Amino acid sequence: MNNYARIKSNIAVDVSTDPASQFHPAIAAEFEAVPGEVQRGWRLDEDGTWLAPPAPEPFEPAEPESQRPKVGPVEFKLLFTSSERLTLKELRNTDAALADFFEIIEDPRLQYVDLSLGSTAAGVDHCLSLLINAEIITESEADTRREQILSGTLL
Structure with a gap:
């Protein structure tokens, strides 16, 4: 399956298998062929390698400030x-x-x-x-x- 991505500042901002059917023609024209594993948010490094974004840090709620009674x-x-x-x-x-x-x-x-x-x-x-x-x-x-x-x- 072919993937296409709209790339801004070396980041895949939109990824689609068929941009012409999902986006306005002016935007669909901005898509480029990319490897099948590339997803939205992936970054293209200077060597031309696609890198997945780092996994998000697990959410740990901040300690609540002690409330006065x-x-x-x-x-x-x-x-x-x-x-x-x-x-x-x-x-x-x-x-x-x-x-x-x-x-x-x-x-x-x-x-x-x-x-x-x-x-x-x-x-x-x-x-x-x-x-x-x-x-x-x-x-x-x-x-x-x-x-x-x-x-x-x-x-």
Whole structure:
């Protein structure tokens, strides 16, 4: 059986046994005779030898990034220690950003707090900054507390 291929940049882009019956005449005219084993995707090297493309690598799904959990609003508040919660409650009267963050957390329509959201992380960062200023936690403790809170780790 004769094979014909349309070759572009030394690659068989179309292969057919009868290009005249399968392609428009202008395209069929571009086909050349090739060995019977040549298939679409084969490459013609500089020595005139047809080479099959390398076998595709087996698909291995990437390791999923660890997803942060979603927690209920009360559970979210419990991620802060008692002294942290009391200090933040007091500071809500003077810090509009903190008040806004906890208004969202306390909205009765909120079913869960997604700890993977950037806005949640920004709110937690703001809380921790206020707790550092209030000397409830130290700057060196802030990174650990941030990870504990955003990972949903209850103390």
